Amino acid sequence: MGARKTAKGNTQAPFPLDRAFTFAESGPVLLIATRRKGKNNLMTVSCHASMGFEPTIGICLGPWNYSYEALTETGECVVAIPHAGLLEAVVDIGNCSGRDVDKFKTFGLTARPGEVVKAPLVGECLFNLECRIVNTQLVDEHNFFVLRGLKAWRNSDPADTRTFHAIGDGTFVIDGETVDLRHRMTKWQHCI
Numbered sequence: 001m002g003a004r005k006t007a008k009g010n011t012q013a014p015f016p017l018d019r020a021f022t023f024a025e026s027g028p029v030l031l032i033a034t035r036r037k038g039k040n041n042l043m044t045v046s047c048h049a050s051m052g053f054e055p056t057i058g059i060c061l062g063p064w065n066y067s068y069e070a071l072t073e074t075g076e077c078v079v080a081i082p083h084a085g086l087l088e089a090v091v092d093i094g095n096c097s098g099r100d101v102d103k104f105k106t107f108g109l110t111a112r113p114g115e116v117v118k119a120p121l122v123g124e125c126l127f128n129l130e131c132r133i134v135n136t137q138l139v140d141e142h143n144f145f146v147l148r149g150l151k152a153w154r155n156s157d158p159a160d161t162r163t164f165h166a167i168g169d170g171t172f173v174i175d176g177e178t179v180d181l182r183h184r185m186t187k188w189q190h191c192i
């Protein structure tokens with residue numbers, strides 16, 4: 001079926017369903033740090049969802065990844081938010097495996113000890129969240145792990161403050177202008 005035209009600015013054309021996840025994929029790209037058998041590892045994750053304010057985060061992590069074994073065996077990880085200065089490294093991290101390389105060493109990143117889990121914080125990242133798995137009900141069907149954040153860290157001197165977002169097929173958007181609408185948040189001021 002072709003494009004359906006009604007009025008200017010109001011046209012919808014069919015889009016491949018297997019690429020449709022990219023519509024809502026644009027949360028910040030994450031690094032997931034794990035530690036298993038004394039070995040630290042990192043992977044890149046763009047499919048994730050904020051699921052609650054505790055905080056609870058859902059990540060989609062497939063069994064083909066080496067990190068999957070570490071996450072399922074240990075039940076814990078660190079969710080790290082990289083800044084735009086790390087974009088190329090983060091893409092490369094997602095294109096090789098901890099089976100073959102020491103990613104912290106290869107990409108010049110610093111593994112720092114956390115307080116709650118054995119997985120490392122990523123020193124250069126903007127934020128780190130030490131997490132444990134709290135729900136695996138959707139893992140078999142959707143590779144979807146629900147994580148509860150237990151301890152949060154913020155980089156007090158980051159090299160860059162912008163995050164970046166995957167928008168499909170190897171393309172990314174880097175944060176731009178910040179719009180401060182706090183004066184309009186009369187109902188949800190401290191919440192969202």
Ligand SMILES: Cc1cc2nc3c(=O)[nH]c(=O)nc-3n(C[C@H](O)[C@H](O)[C@H](O)COP(=O)(O)O)c2cc1C
Pocket residue numbers: 029041042043044045046047048060061062064065066067068090091092093094095096097098099166
């Ligand atoms: C931008 C980007 C986003 C990615 N998002 C995901 C994702 O959401 N889920 C997933 O399972 N793999 C994702 N990957 C692929 C993994 O990061 C990749 O398989 C990684 O090499 C796994 O590393 P590991 O074998 O050391 O665990 C992504 C890769 C890139 C480059």
